[in-house]
Amino acid sequence: NFMLTQPHSVSESLGKTVTISCTRSSGSIASSYVQWYQQRPGSCPTTVIYDDNQRPSGVPDRFSGSIDSSSNSAFLTISGLQTEDEADYYCQSYDFISQSYDSSMGVFGGGTKLTVL
Amino acid sequence: EVQLLESGGGLVRPGGSLRLSCAASGFTFSSYVMSWVRQAPGKGLEWVSGISDSGGSTYDADSVKGRFTISRDNAKNTLYLQMNSLRAEDTAVYYCAKDRHAWDTARRFDKWGQGTLVTVSS
Numbered sequence: 001n002f003m004l005t006q007p008h009s010v011s012e013s014l015g016k017t018v019t020i021s022c023t024r025s026s027g028s029i030a031s032s033y034v035q036w037y038q039q040r041p042g043s044c045p046t047t048v049i050y051d052d053n054q055r056p057s058g059v060p061d062r063f064s065g066s067i068d069s070s071s072n073s074a075f076l077t078i079s080g081l082q083t084e085d086e087a088d089y090y091c092q093s094y095d096f097i098s099q100s101y102d103s104s105m106g107v108f109g110g111g112t113k114l115t116v117l
Numbered sequence: 118e119v120q121l122l123e124s125g126g127g128l129v130r131p132g133g134s135l136r137l138s139c140a141a142s143g144f145t146f147s148s149y150v151m152s153w154v155r156q157a158p159g160k161g162l163e164w165v166s167g168i169s170d171s172g173g174s175t176y177d178a179d180s181v182k183g184r185f186t187i188s189r190d191n192a193k194n195t196l197y198l199q200m201n202s203l204r205a206e207d208t209a210v211y212y213c214a215k216d217r218h219a220w221d222t223a224r225r226f227d228k229w230g231q232g233t234l235v236t237v238s239s
Binding site for chain 2: 044050090103
């Protein structure tokens, strides 16, 4: 089993760029895809990035994802920050349950609160 | 349009039981692995349980193993979570979540319900 560690909070000014990290505790970050979810207060999570760097339709291209094997981390970058980007962001990956890799369990990071100043 | 609608939450005493339901529509329910994910008040997301598309295999987090049972009725397009021996630390909003791809072995969620609140308190 592994854990995903995120900073508890980040803040940046309107119009600027912010990057949120998600560090995997063991095993390679590249061994299972990373998703990023945005959650506004009182709402359910929605996907902003899936499969490390793919954007669902409807998500602005201001949102981008990447992974870095040297730091064993995934990153969510939001450029041109807008007030509506203020939310909690969660990274998520999965851990295969058996050696046959026929199913997996979800693993979430602890979440990062983004404040847009 | 994909829709997931949870129900069954409420206030229950420690040691009690509750059954949650998630009614699915807008996709071929029987082709997708489904999961329950919970969020304690002011806390992060925690994957709780998953069930294969056929219902033949289930998987649970250690925190609920032996107490919670996930099941599904593909004829009714409904996912369930039977919660027994409830504890205060099970207090949370419970979401059902759909995998992004049919028959997938990897948990990648693309749609969530609005959640149902379970409160365990005396």
